[in-house]
Amino acid sequence: MPPNPCASCKTNRALILRPKDHSKLCKGCFIDVFEAEIHHTITANKLFYRGEKIAIGASGGKDSTVLASVLKTLNERYDYGVELILLSIDEGIKGYRDDSLETVKRNAQQYNMPLTILGYDELYGWTMDQVVEQVGKKGNCTYCGVFRRQALDRGAARLGVKHVVTGHNADDVAETVLMNLLRADLPRLSRTTSIVTSTPSASLDPNSHTNIKRSKPLKYAYEKEIVLYAHHKNLDYFSTECIYSPEAFRGSARALIKNLERIRPSAILDVVRSGEDMAKLVPGSDEGCGGACGNAVPAGEEEEGGCGSANGRTAGGDMANMEQHLAQNEAAAENGLEVEITSRHINDTHDSSVPLPAGKKGKKNKGPSSTQRKTTKQVMGQCKRCGYLSSQDICKACVLLEGLNKNRPKNKIEVGYEDGQETEKELNSVTNGLNKLHVEGG
Amino acid sequence: MPGKNLPEIANEPCRRCKENSAALVVRTEPLCRDCFVKYVHTKAIKRLESFRVRNAAPDHHRKILLALSSGVSSAALLHILDHHLKTQKTKTGRTGFALSVVFVGAPDVNFQAEELLAKARDHYPDHEYASLPLYDIFCLVSDDASLLALIRPLGAAPDLPPAEKLAQLINSLTSATARADVISTIRTRLIVEHAKSIGCEGILWGDSTTKLAEKTLAETAKGRGFSLPWQVADGESPFGITFHYPLRDVLKKELVSYVKLAEPSLASIVHASSVPTQASMSSKNTTIDDLMKQYFESVEENFPSIVSNVVRTTSKLEAASVSASDPYCDLCNMPVPAGRFGIHGWGGDQKDGVDGCNKEGLDLCYGCTRSIPQLAIDTNGNP
Numbered sequence: 001m002p003p004n005p006c007a008s009c010k011t012n013r014a015l016i017l018r019p020k021d022h023s024k025l026c027k028g029c030f031i032d033v034f035e036a037e038i039h040h041t042i043t044a045n046k047l048f049y050r051g052e053k054i055a056i057g058a059s060g061g062k063d064s065t066v067l068a069s070v071l072k073t074l075n076e077r078y079d080y081g082v083e084l085i086l087l088s089i090d091e092g093i094k095g096y097r098d099d100s101l102e103t104v105k106r107n108a109q110q111y112n113m114p115l116t117i118l119g120y121d122e123l124y125g126w127t128m129d130q131v132v133e134q135v136g137k138k139g140n141c142t143y144c145g146v147f148r149r150q151a152l153d154r155g156a157a158r159l160g161v162k163h164v165v166t167g168h169n170a171d172d173v174a175e176t177v178l179m180n181l182l183r184a185d186l187p188r189l190s191r192t193t194s195i196v197t198s199t200p201s202a203s204l205d206p207n208s209h210t211n212i213k214r215s216k217p218l219k220y221a222y223e224k225e226i227v228l229y230a231h232h233k234n235l236d237y238f239s240t241e242c243i244y245s246p247e248a249f250r251g252s253a254r255a256l257i258k259n260l261e262r263i264r265p266s267a268i269l270d271v272v273r274s275g276e277d278m279a280k281l282v283p284g285s286d287e288g289c290g291g292a293c294g295n296a297v298p299a300g301e302e303e304e305g306g307c308g309s310a311n312g313r314t315a316g317g318d319m320a321n322m323e324q325h326l327a328q329n330e331a332a333a334e335n336g337l338e339v340e341i342t343s344r345h346i347n348d349t350h351d352s353s354v355p356l357p358a359g360k361k362g363k364k365n366k367g368p369s370s371t372q373r374k375t376t377k378q379v380m381g382q383c384k385r386c387g388y389l390s391s392q393d394i395c396k397a398c399v400l401l402e403g404l405n406k407n408r409p410k411n412k413i414e415v416g417y418e419d420g421q422e423t424e425k426e427l428n429s430v431t432n433g434l435n436k437l438h439v440e441g442g
Numbered sequence: 443m444p445g446k447n448l449p450e451i452a453n454e455p456c457r458r459c460k461e462n463s464a465a466l467v468v469r470t471e472p473l474c475r476d477c478f479v480k481y482v483h484t485k486a487i488k489r490l491e492s493f494r495v496r497n498a499a500p501d502h503h504r505k506i507l508l509a510l511s512s513g514v515s516s517a518a519l520l521h522i523l524d525h526h527l528k529t530q531k532t533k534t535g536r537t538g539f540a541l542s543v544v545f546v547g548a549p550d551v552n553f554q555a556e557e558l559l560a561k562a563r564d565h566y567p568d569h570e571y572a573s574l575p576l577y578d579i580f581c582l583v584s585d586d587a588s589l590l591a592l593i594r595p596l597g598a599a600p601d602l603p604p605a606e607k608l609a610q611l612i613n614s615l616t617s618a619t620a621r622a623d624v625i626s627t628i629r630t631r632l633i634v635e636h637a638k639s640i641g642c643e644g645i646l647w648g649d650s651t652t653k654l655a656e657k658t659l660a661e662t663a664k665g666r667g668f669s670l671p672w673q674v675a676d677g678e679s680p681f682g683i684t685f686h687y688p689l690r691d692v693l694k695k696e697l698v699s700y701v702k703l704a705e706p707s708l709a710s711i712v713h714a715s716s717v718p719t720q721a722s723m724s725s726k727n728t729t730i731d732d733l734m735k736q737y738f739e740s741v742e743e744n745f746p747s748i749v750s751n752v753v754r755t756t757s758k759l760e761a762a763s764v765s766a767s768d769p770y771c772d773l774c775n776m777p778v779p780a781g782r783f784g785i786h787g788w789g790g791d792q793k794d795g796v797d798g799c800n801k802e803g804l805d806l807c808y809g810c811t812r813s814i815p816q817l818a819i820d821t822n823g824n825p
Contacts, residue, residue: 044789170790181659182748184755195789220790252737259733260663264619266812267663267730269790273808274667276789281671281759319745326747327469 008033016232019224022265027232034229038070038217039078045195047215048163050081055161057152058086058107058115060100063167065107065237066226067218071165072111085161086115089151091144092127103238110236118155120147124397126404134404143404146396150388153212161212168216171223171257174268177275179253183322190279193272195219222268224261248319466699469746475703482692482700486522489676489688495530495538504539506686507642508569509633511545512558512713515689516648518697520711521704522688523646524566542570544636546629562711574636577608579628582635588772591804592814620813622729623664627774627810634681634775644684652694652742654687654753660734665785666809669776671761674753680764680777690753693742771807773814778807785811 004024006014012026018033025033042048056071058064068086075082088104090097101117108115121127124147126134131143156164173193180189191197198213218226230237260267382388383395390396454464456474458481464472468481498504508523510516523541530537543562547555556573563571581604583589590600593611602610608628615621637645649657654674661670672680679685689697701708742749764777771778783805785791806814 041789177662178659181662181756182752184748184751186755186758252741256659256663256733256737260730263728263730263733264617264663264812266665266785270665270808270812271663272790273665273788274662274670277668278662278670278759281668281762283758283760319748322751323745323747326751330469330747330750 016228019222019228019261020265020269031229031232034221034225035070035073035077038221039074041195041220042074042080042217045215047165047196047217048080048082051083052163053083053085053161054163054165055085055087055152055156055159056113057164057166058088058104059167060088060103060107060238061167062226062230062235062237062239063169063218063223065103065235066230067165067167068107068111068113069233069235070229071217072113084111084113085159086111086113087152087155087159087161087164088115088117089123089148089155090117090119091148092120092129094129100238103236106236116155116159118151118158120151123147123151123154124401126401131404134407143400146400150395150397153214153388156212163213163215165215165217167218169218169221169223169226170268170272173216173219173275174271175250175253175257177271177278178256179249182252183249186282189275190282193275193279220269220272248317249322252319465703468696478703479700482518482696483522483525485691486519486688487526489686489690490526493538495534495536498536498538500536505542505640505642506539506644506646507633507637507640508541508543508646509546509648510543510559510562511648512555512711513648514697514701514708514712515650515653515694517562517708517711518700518704519646519648519689520562520566521708524568527568540570541568542572542637542640542642544633545571545573546632547573547575558711558713565706565711570640572636572640574632575605576625576628576632577604579632579635580604580607582632582639588804592773614815615813616815617729618727619664619729619731620815622731623809623813624773626731631775634679634683637683638681642683644686646686646688648689649687650689650692650694650697651750651753652738654690654756655741655749656731656734656738658752658756659737660731661809663730663734664809665812666774666776666807668762668779668782669774669807669809670756671759672776675757675759675761680761680770681775690757691750693746693749694739695742769805771810772805773810774807776807778805781805783807783811 004014006012006026006029007023008025008029012028014024014026016025016027016030017023018025018030048054054071056064056068058068068084071084074080075084086104086108088101090101104115104117107113119127121130128144135143152164152166156162176192177189180186180192196213196215229235257268257271260271264270381390381393383390383398384393385398386395388395388397392399394402454472456462456464456477457471458473458477462474462476465475466473466478468478473481493504493506508516508520510520520543527537527539527541545555545559545562559571559573580589590607593607593614596610596614612621612624615624633645658670658674661667661673666673672685674687676686676690677684692700701712738749762777762779764779768777768779769781769783770776771783782788785808804814
């Protein structure tokens with residue numbers, strides 16, 4: 001017997017301290033248990049069906065590489081009977097994606113899977129380099145993030161694939177749960193804990209990108225174990241750290257998750273469990289079972305937020321902004337009636353909740369704000385332009401594209417509309433709202 | 443920064459009364475001592491509307507329990523309530539409720555708890571006081587079969603003195619996080635049982651905004667998301683008694699200032715060590731509660747409204763509907779919807795076989811299962 005026998009097979013020497021529960025395992029047993037857990041996640045949640053064609057959202061990073069490798073292994077071992085393809089998105093940033101796309105190309109050969117690479121230019125008519133040229137370096141992450149969220153769905157629709165799997169792991173989900181608690185965003189908290197999200201089949205066109213199912217088979221897999229698996233299986237992946245620091249909310253949540261894991265290894269899983277349980281307690285949530293029974297929940301236009309780099313140019317930027325916004329609302333509620341109406345409110349049309357003069361006791365309307373206003377379930381509709389799932393009339397990608405295209409008149413505009421009218425109408429409705437307010441307030 | 447005494451505001455007038463000079467800045471407003479005290483009182487009393495004099499029948503005296511710790515917040519709350527009751531008495535000749543105070547000594551606390559309580563009694567003699575050791579849980583819980591089941595596997599004899607039983611239970615826990623978790627769970631249960639036994643209709647907890655935010659994230663991290671609404675919201679608790687958090691709109695740092703500025707000083711009923719926290723996060727003794735405490739104390743410094751927003755929003759989570767037939771956790775006593783006990787049998791549990799989740803016939807919720815060690819049933823060979 002070796003001095004330190006594996007806790008599972010009891011014969012080989014334990015070489016791995018398993019991050020999830022600190023059990024001591026040999027290499028073979030670790031790989032077995034890691035794969036068995038993913039298999040369990042897939043079967044328990046009935047993620048796939050025989051004959052299904054599944055696109056793996058592949059970035060060349062560790063998560064999607066491990067996902068592709070494990071799915072290939074399991075598909076062969078347990079005969080899922082699914083067809084796996086790789087789908088990569090090229091944001092069109094010179095020099096940034098080159099290495100990772102090369103990795104994906106090698107993966108395609110290693111795993112013998114067909115690969116499709118779609119560029120932002122093909123999907124939106126703009127590469128990120130062009131966007132940066134147009135809007136400058138500041139704020140371009142917003143574009144990238146919003147475009148990326150839809151890109152996989154749009155890409156899958158082009159390939160006639162109805163199911164996209166992504167490499168989101170347990171750390172990502174736990175981080176999102178804590179972040180949404182910090183941001184006090186209950187609707188998103190309930191949405192993002194589900195293992196399956198899908199856009200409702202409102203469109204009759206079977207090739208529409210509004211009919212794509214999304215799932216995260218690695219939802220319960222620890223990031224550290226994914227790295228270990230990739231290492232011990234000698235997987236070919238491209239590791240790159242994002243050069244931008246994440247937004248303050250996500251950054252805080254990430255730091256908390258890392259510290260929690262240090263204090264109690266099961267904590268990441270425990271946060272995920274709490275998130276699933278709390279999803280059932282969100283007011284207006286009609287999904288009786290949360291993510292637990294694998295019910296499909298509509299995917300929002302803003303899901304897990306992809307790369308953590310979005311918007312985060314100034315440290316604490318999003319937190320500071322929200323703090324300021326909330327503090328103003330508090331002050332307004334505290335002082336009762338006087339609310340200064342600035343043009344900012346009018347521009348900010350999605351935030352139509354101009355602070356209402358609080359009633360006598362001001363109990364209910366304390367600090368109305370865009371962040372806490374929507375405790376009732378967001379009504380998910382479809383973007384009037386592209387048909388993508390959106391809580392607004394026009395989805396964020398189309399709004400951003402509108403802004404971009406406006407300044408590029410020679411370019412053909414993909415969706416026809418008259419923008420002037422739209423803005424005017426919105427302005428009017430806000431002004432009307434303000435008038436009404438005035439009457440009530442007086 | 444808000445809540446701190448800054449030299450540069452010394453000459454600024456109070457923004458509310460515009461007469462006195464400001465003593466501190468509260469959420470960007472410079473306030474004088476009097477206006478600050480009024481600010482804290484108003485925030486707390488507003489939360490107690492249901493206990494107004496006019497809601498009290500003349501022949502029936504309502505009684506509520508205040509859970510006093512040695513910390514800043516509950517001491518401030520005692521002071522505020524005492525003042526409030528005196529004002530009610532002066533104005534109307536009677537009070538809306540009678541206050542009973544309970545102090546629970548913790549096993550790891552070695553300062554003079556009795557002394558602290560005696561001082562509180564001296565300062566505020568109009569109320570009823572009780573001090574309970576934590577191990578009283580083994581005397582007060584009527585059907586302590588479940589609690590006994592927790593320590594039976596440890597070889598504890600049923601006739602062991604309660605203090606020994608508690609010591610055995612605490613000593614069996616394998617991490618600082620688990621010990622802190624089990625102690626606070628037992629403390630809550632003990633206070634609930636005490637409140638019921640002396641006929642209180644509700645319990646007032648001293649938790650500040652900051653503390654409630656800490657609790658929200660800590661309980662989430664401990665896998666107790668399912669019971670969060672019962673732990674942070676005002677109103678009916680699953681224990682057949684109401685919970686109130688009158689200080690839910692006051693930040694911790696504001697209460698620290700309040701304790702310093704109140705007259706007479708509250709310092710004598712606050713245990714000093716409970717003021718600052720600077721635990722090292724790498725320490726093996728750091729708990730999840732400590733981590734969240736440290737985090738929110740730093741957030742409240744620059745982002746107080748974000749802390750309030752977390753609490754306000756979390757309080758909107760709707761507690762699961764509980765039916766009488768729903769089973770309860772043997773440790774925290776929270777209802778467990780659909781009897782989802784243990785850490786097995788959900789998506790994140792990848793072991794197909796259920797091994798020992800129901801050990802010794804114990805029904806523990808997810809969170810409590812994480813804290814109570816797996817004992818001998820652990821198949822991984824961990825000690």
